Amino acid sequence: MRAHEAGALHAEGYGGPPQWLPYPSDVNALLPQLWPADAHRDADGQLVVGGVRAGDIAAEFGTPAYVLDEADFRRRAQAFRDEFAAPFAEIGTGLDVYYAGKAFLCTAVARWVGEEGLFLDVCSGGELAVAKRAGFPAERIGMHGNNKSSAEIEAALEYGVGRIIVDSFHEIERVAQIARRLGVRAPVMVRVTVGVEAHTHEYIATAHEDQKFGFSLAGGQAAAAVEAILAASDALDLRGLHSHIGSQIFDTAGFEVAAGRLLGLHAEVARRGHVLPELDLGGGFGIAYTSENTPMAAHDLGAGLAEITRRTCEAEGVAVPRISIEPGRAIVGSAGYTLYEVGTVKEVELGGGGRRAYVSVDGGMSDNARTALYAADYSCTMAVRASEAPPMLSRVVGKHCESGDIVVMDEYLPTDVRPGDLLAVPGTGAYCRALSSQYNHVPRPPVVAVRDGRARLIVRRESIDDILALDVE
Incomplete structure (x- = not known):
């Protein structure tokens, strides 16, 4: 493999989508394997998990917020307890x-x-x-x-x-x-x-x-x-x-x-x-x-x-x-998703005629360190509306003072994504709240459990007062 003399960012093909990310035929589609079993969009295009609409979560609890489907968590626990265990019973x-x-x-x-x-x-x-x-x-x-x-x-x-x-x-x-x-x-x-x-x-x-x-x-x-x-x-x-x-x-x-x-x-x-x-x-x-x-x-x-x-x-x-x-x-892991609000959107030239949208949200590496820590890949979707705009290669980034503050490295989002939209990132039930920090003195998000159309706090949002309470003058 030859390296470009001006650095990797200038190499031919840099900035394009990874091989595993196909151009979507429907930018609003939810991949079932990434989400709780009952996740779907309602007639208005809103994401619904545990019977609770994403917009209602944001209105009641704010963003960012971790959302955890209790029934899905229990279903997966039961699968290990019963389905995983059954073959071991067969061998005595x-x-x-x-x-x-x-x-x-x-x-x-x-x-x-x-x-x-x-x-x-x-x-x-x-x-x-x-x-x-x-x-x-x-x-x-x-x-x-x-x-x-x-x-x-x-x-x-x-x-x-x-x-x-x-x-x-x-x-x-x-x-x-x-x-x-x-x-x-x-x-x-x-x-x-x-x-x-x-x-x-x-x-x-x-x-x-x-x-x-x-x-x-x-x-x-x-x-x-x-x-x-x-x-x-x-x-x-x-x-x-x-x-x-x-x-x-x-x-x-x-x-x-x-x-x-x-x-x-x-x-x-x-x-x-x-x-x-x-x-x-x-x-x-x-x-x-x-x-x-x-x-x-x-x-x-x-x-x-x-x-x-x-x-x-x-x-x-x-x-x-x-x-x-x-x-x-x-x-x-798959029982949870994180809900963010978009703050800014900008497009950058990638060379060779390619472009990428940088979509900044109100969280980042303080609520999901895995992308920065492990180069982990995530997906995301518009959470409160469907879009008929064509897809554009996008990168979802956080609000922290780090260029490595990336939430979703590569995803196709509609070209009409704009400030005030809500984005949902699936698969964040594991090692996101657990690895979270107060980097830049940003309070950690709440954890909201959803089930049967009801939402309730199981971990409250951290406040600036919580952060300041640890300071000893």
């Missing part, structure tokens, strides 16, 4: 579904998770506090984190969490010491780095050796961690092994390699006389953000992983342990 074992709270967690969501019979993953004292506030059953909570503080470990053990996933030898010692002081036996799992590089962004691939998580299989580190826990059996109860290979994964190939290596260690421990009852295969199941993505259905994913587990256990000569998985994005 049970499946526990841990909702990964890091994707998005608030008191209401924790209650939804509990009511649907799922378990809950937390990875900080703050997430644990939300679970406690929601009255989430302690025995159905798993505690993650590569550097849990003593205070966080103590809070988890005092609440009685069902498992702590240990991540280092220092942490094994720390958990054991606190457990002895509290007079309890801490249930733990060993996070194993299995040496699998998932086909995803470098920062969300979590099972190759050169990164911060877990005990590597290479050189016997994971086996040594198992021995250290067994040696402290007065304070630690080893429940099993855990692996997580990354996020936004669309097939089972990486899981097959990971499960094989993880079950190899599981079998080795069993041959030494310690049959571990559980095995956690992690999460990372992908969702559709654009037409480029084709996620697998819950049942198909479950069938693939169940067959991998059955076949590997048979080859290792061990009984199939109880399995757990950790979907977060796959439950909440």
Whole structure:
């Protein structure tokens, strides 16, 4: 590949649409895989989710606003609980579904998770506090984190969490010491780095050796961690092994390699006389953000992983342990969208006769950091009206003082998009509110739950007073 001497921005073909983005035959169409199941346009062209029109959301709660379809969230949770689990029942074992709270967690969501019979993953004292506030059953909570503080470990053990996933030898010692002081036996799992590089962004691939998580299989580190826990059996109860290979994964190939290596260690421990009852295969199941993505259905994913587990256990000569998985994005991601108001529109020349519209909205990287952080792609659509204007290649950008403040890198919007229009960006239920910031001292948006034609706040909008309240003069 040759580079242009004046830089990449001047290279032939720069600025055109990506290959996966087709020129739309209908700029108003909603791609079903990107939206909650009931999303549609009404007779006036308004976007309707959960029976609530986008314009009504903006009028009552303002913009930007995260909108979360409660029924769709519950439907996806149920699919993992029932459809994903069914193939595991067929091979004679049970499946526990841990909702990964890091994707998005608030008191209401924790209650939804509990009511649907799922378990809950937390990875900080703050997430644990939300679970406690929601009255989430302690025995159905798993505690993650590569550097849990003593205070966080103590809070988890005092609440009685069902498992702590240990991540280092220092942490094994720390958990054991606190457990002895509290007079309890801490249930733990060993996070194993299995040496699998998932086909995803470098920062969300979590099972190759050169990164911060877990005990590597290479050189016997994971086996040594198992021995250290067994040696402290007065304070630690080893429940099993855990692996997580990354996020936004669309097939089972990486899981097959990971499960094989993880079950190899599981079998080795069993041959030494310690049959571990559980095995956690992690999460990372992908969702559709654009037409480029084709996620697998819950049942198909479950069938693939169940067959991998059955076949590997048979080859290792061990009984199939109880399995757990950790979907977060796959439950909440497509259940949410973000609603923005357009502030300005400008067109720029791309060279070669091409043009792009820059559509600035009243949010940006403070409410969705993923585009800047991971070069993530999103889609968007006009939210309160349909348009008969021809499509134009557009880039939706935020209001922050950064050229990288991009919400949607490439999308076709109608040429008559104008200030005051509302835009909706689907697929923002996961890792948008969770990763949000107060950059430029911009208050964070509210989270509005919609269901059966009703909208209610589950996280209120932050105010300037909230931001100033932290300042100490």
